[in-house]
Amino acid sequence: MVADDLIIGVDDGVVTRxxxxxxxxxxxxxxxxxxxxSEGRICSREHLLDRVWGYGYFGDSRIVDVHIRRLRTRVEAxxxxxxxxxxxxxxxxxxxx
Numbered sequence: 274m275v276a277d278d279l280i281i282g283v284d285d286g287v288v289t290r291x292x293x294x295x296x297x298x299x300x301x302x303x304x305x306x307x308x309x310x311s312e313g314r315i316c317s318r319e320h321l322l323d324r325v326w327g328y329g330y331f332g333d334s335r336i337v338d339v340h341i342r343r344l345r346t347r348v349e350a351x352x353x354x355x356x357x358x359x360x361x362x363x364x365x366x367x368x369x370x
Contacts (some may be wrong), residue, residue: 274309276370279348279357281309290348300325301344303339308358308368317365341366 274281278291288329290316297305308316312314315323318337326336341360345352359369 274306276357276368278367281305283309290350293369295321295347297344297347299345300340304340304344304369305348305358308366311367313367315365315367315370332350337366 274283280287280289282288286301286302288305296342304321307321307324318334321337322334324342341358342352345358347353348357349355358370359365359367
């Protein structure tokens with residue numbers, strides 16, 4: 274999957290930005306893939322919790338926000354002004370394609 278110069282290798286687990294490999298944790302990778310397969314649609318926290326952490330997860334839903342923040346520090350050139358992993362206020366997150 275490609276979002277501008279961010280390339281997500283869903284099958285091989287490799288993520289690159291501008292040709293440079295990016296090291297992600299398993300959870301960060303699964304989160305990024307879930308956003309990517311949603312093809313620009315907004316994913317709610319609940320949707321991401323279900324798809325990435327599993328249906329039985331009963332912890333705080335803010336764990337999604339924490340992992341989104343960590344993901345941004347790895348994939349964004351400027352995490353304070355995200356270009357790829359975008360917040361839809363009050364709704365969730367989406368991958369800008």
